[in-house]
Amino acid sequence: MTWQAIARKDYAQSRDSKLVRYLLYFFVAVCLLGGYIYPITVEADPTKGEFTGFMTGSITLLLPLLAILLSYNSIVGERESGQLNLLLSLPNKRREVVFGKLVGRGLFLLAGVVVGLVGAGALVVYPFGSITVSSTLSYAGYILLTLAFGGIFYGIGLAVSTFTTSKRLATMTGFGAYFLFVLVWDGVRQGINIGLERLGVINGTPPDWLLFVYGIEPTMLYDRLVAAFFEEDMTGAYLSADASWYLGEWVALALFLTWVVVPLALGYWRFEVTDL
């Protein structure tokens, strides 16, 4: 019974945060803008799945930020200030606290992704496209995958929130993770490539095992899954026919699901066993 009360409270609190609200509006606006522009820029039938690939850049930039913003402070903030002492002196299990917060805050993620992408999808097919059952199902799958992608970063933020004991450290770690995965991962890869080349370990293109290591990162996994399952664009170093099997979409899907589960589970476990 009690997780609903926590969910309602956290929903109200997140709604009152201007930063969350503006980022949410911005995300939805970017999705709609994408849906509006895309059919104008292509000559072929816009209903084909390429729109999903068109959106990947914007989504991987904004959605992780929104997700981390919602979660990184969810536990540590209340813990540092002492609100958690009130919350847990009531008949709430820690599991219910984590779950209630996930629901209350995750709603914003859900609303943003669903409203943004459904709206964008409508703009793509109207007025020149056509809707079929299979394209609708495929697009629903794409929305689900994107939600899960947001969930990965919510989980990372939650883990940050339960492993740190100060808000300052949580902010640094949470946005550090965003910075590393979303903004500078490409640069890091290139840096490593150049370094290894200088050392003579690799020659020209990085070997598959190194690509695999690079590709474990969640935004690259998302990019690959969107390309393989929705865009049906089987090219590039990871998806082309002559790449190693472990660079392909099915291994990527397994890794992606691992990312969905592990940070969330780890974050919850830490909260469960720790002294406040």
Added chain:
Amino acid sequence: MAAIEVENISKRYGTVTALDRVDFTVEEGEVFGFLGPNGAGKSTMINIFLDFVRPTDGHVRIFGHDCQTEGKQARERMGVLPEGYHVYERLTARQHLEFVMDSKGVAEEPMELLGRVGLRDAADRQAGGFSKGMAQRLVLAMALIGDPDLIVLDEPTTGLDPNGAREMRNIILQEADRGATVFFSSHILEQVEAVCDRVGILHQGELAAIDTIEGLRESVGGGTKLQIQVEGVQNGMLDDIETLEGVEKAWLSQEGTQVEVTCSNDAKLDVVVALNDAGVEVNNFRTEEASLEDMFAEYTGGSR
């Protein structure tokens, strides 16, 4: 069934021992004062009741529910004013109470509760603007929701003015009259003295004593101090008085116009009679009970 059973609780942080094999029971309906200087481990114990902190050894049961494995059931029967809490800035006083009712699955009249703690006028103000004392009253009101069988208050008068502290005492007594068990910690002696049936004294993580106030007084020695205004007393007489049964010590003060005697309660009259028999004129006398303060200093080695 006992309200609280603490069984051999120890809590160590690395090499620091916060609680050392603490063992006691609080019966249903008791008002139990948990007394000790700051840093003695009182809050650690309460945090173990709430499962904020997991003990290194031992168990605590609240109405038979283990606080670690059945914490939710234990807390369902508790109302708590924890230490180091912070209210939600953006929620009003009324919303705080509604949140607790929601969590406990009960429905009560928020205004009535707020009236009891003197916050009626602030019902619809956001708690972010509350003073420490108002926040304390608000959390007390939250603790009273659902008529809990056990009320746990960690340093309840922190931040309250003397008036607020008196109201807090009244509420504790009202709750006890209703039949609730009250467990509260304090480092302020008068509060414990005024309301508690029984007291446990915690010192450096160990339970130094546990008894009723009277029992503790007795054990401190004598228990009563007599001050007798006299005329014509001689020093030798005091030695005679000290030989009386139940008398601990007698001495002169106020430049020979007052005899002070520490003795058991029963020996008081014997002392006065003995002085009178010795030809001393007794003008007036009064008794003073050994204060909890003396007792507290005695148990904690005066190291407050």
